Amino acid sequence: MSGFRSLSSGLRALQPEAFGADPSGERLARIRRSPHYKDGVFVNPGGPARTRPSGSALDFAKVFFDKEQRPRRSPAGTVPVHATTLADLAKPPATGLRVTWMGHSSVLAEIDGQRVLFDPVWGERCSPFPFAGPKRLHPVPLPLAALGPVDVVVISHDHYDHLDLPTIKALAGTDTLFAVPLGVGAHLEHWGVSADRLRELDWHEETKVGGLTLTATPARHFCGRGLRNTQHTLWASWVVAGEQHRIFHSGDTGYFDGFKEIGAAHGPFDATMIQIGAYSDFWPDIHMTPEEGVRAHLDLQAGPGGVILPIHWATFNLATHAWTDPGEGTLAAGRAVGARVALPRPGEPFEPGAETVPGEPWWRGAARAPSGGWQPLGDTATKAKADTESDIPKGAAEGGEAPEVVPAG
Numbered sequence: 001m002s003g004f005r006s007l008s009s010g011l012r013a014l015q016p017e018a019f020g021a022d023p024s025g026e027r028l029a030r031i032r033r034s035p036h037y038k039d040g041v042f043v044n045p046g047g048p049a050r051t052r053p054s055g056s057a058l059d060f061a062k063v064f065f066d067k068e069q070r071p072r073r074s075p076a077g078t079v080p081v082h083a084t085t086l087a088d089l090a091k092p093p094a095t096g097l098r099v100t101w102m103g104h105s106s107v108l109a110e111i112d113g114q115r116v117l118f119d120p121v122w123g124e125r126c127s128p129f130p131f132a133g134p135k136r137l138h139p140v141p142l143p144l145a146a147l148g149p150v151d152v153v154v155i156s157h158d159h160y161d162h163l164d165l166p167t168i169k170a171l172a173g174t175d176t177l178f179a180v181p182l183g184v185g186a187h188l189e190h191w192g193v194s195a196d197r198l199r200e201l202d203w204h205e206e207t208k209v210g211g212l213t214l215t216a217t218p219a220r221h222f223c224g225r226g227l228r229n230t231q232h233t234l235w236a237s238w239v240v241a242g243e244q245h246r247i248f249h250s251g252d253t254g255y256f257d258g259f260k261e262i263g264a265a266h267g268p269f270d271a272t273m274i275q276i277g278a279y280s281d282f283w284p285d286i287h288m289t290p291e292e293g294v295r296a297h298l299d300l301q302a303g304p305g306g307v308i309l310p311i312h313w314a315t316f317n318l319a320t321h322a323w324t325d326p327g328e329g330t331l332a333a334g335r336a337v338g339a340r341v342a343l344p345r346p347g348e349p350f351e352p353g354a355e356t357v358p359g360e361p362w363w364r365g366a367a368r369a370p371s372g373g374w375q376p377l378g379d380t381a382t383k384a385k386a387d388t389e390s391d392i393p394k395g396a397a398e399g400g401e402a403p404e405v406v407p408a409g
Contacts, residue, residue, distance in 0.1 A: 018128035018165040019226040020187030034202050042234050044220045046256040049285035051222040072322040075366040079138035082347035086142050095353035097245040103315035103346040112242030114151045114210045118249045119162040126161035134316040141347020152209045155180045156251025157235035179214045183233030215239040217262045219253035221286050239266040249273045254285040255292040259299035268301045271352040277313025277326035290329030307352040309342045324367045
């Protein structure tokens with residue numbers, strides 16, 4: 001048996017550092033006591049969720065290798081990144097709440113005098129390897145060191161496009177706190193974050209940071225960074241409530257009835273940050289379409305109040321819908337129901353309580369136009385369907401793997 005243990009230890013030593021670490025000791029004992037952990041895995045609300053692509057391998061290959069549609073999964077030109085992010089952030093928010101989308105699911109929220117950084121990914125690729133995997137489609141709006149002090153970093157789950165090794169290692173050298181779902185702290189400790197800076201929560205648990213209350217709330221997704229998907233770390237959406245403002249970050253999730261329960265318990269929200277990208281008919285249970293994302297926003301608000309910021313799109317190519325589809329779909333879905341949608345360029349700060357928020361389809365200038373042309377901006381009756389949905393099948397991620405299989409999405 002000692003030979004087998006030596007072999008196992010040797011294989012672990014060869015694993016990339018980005019794989020992180022498995023929970024052990026009291027952390028693992030706490031996981032096993034969780035009411036959301038059953039038969040060795042965390043379980044999703046609303047029943048089992050398919051975490052691997054459905055359908056046949058042939059169907060999958062047809063979608064992935066479609067030569068006509070592959071070019072539309074990336075921008076045709078330069079993605080416009082906001083040029084004055086640093087100067088804009090130097091001024092305090094006039095309303096007490098300012099939100100800056102840095103691309104994908106990374107968001108800086110300045111709320112009631114505190115600074116909260118959600119799912120920061122400053123790395124060049126969302127991958128365990130620096131030479132392979134989905135690469136950035138636009139640069140970060142400003143260097144991480146220029147961002148300034150952050151009171152708390154909030155992580156939704158441990159996939160590579162949400163938990164980024166180089167970013168975490170850089171933040172480990174600061175005095176920021178980290179709020180993470182149960183089990184994810186094992187990765188951060190492995191990368192140099194001290195245990196006393198971790199706030200590790202199960203669903204419905206909360207922690208205080210300054211004047212803020214952070215609550216881990218359910219999501220419908222899954223976990224995993226290595227070659228095995230053992231469902232041993234939790235995934236979460238997050239509520240952050242201050243004295244004057246409340247915000248919600250969805251992380252990655254499929255649509256489920258739990259949004260109404262979260263809204264009833266914690267809402268309404270001044271702003272919701274909702275995942276609307278990397279969706280597909282091949283994995284409908286774990287990512288939302290734009291139409292579902294807007295529906296989730298309405299559920300959380302119990303109506304059309306507050307601002308929805310679409311996240312989890314534009315920065316990495318993680319699915320085979322067109323690069324523009326999440327933006328176009330959210331624009332149409334929001335207008336169809338009268339929701340207030342913020343559409344900032346990466347790095348463009350906005351205040352949800354201001355009279356106006358960014359709302360122009362900035363991506364059109366960097367994209368290939370769909371065959372039928374762009375949807376007129378004044379058409380509010382359009383259903384929440386992406387403009388090219390009828391032309392573009394949905395399926396595997398660029399690079400040969402579906403998002404989340406060896407998780408990147």
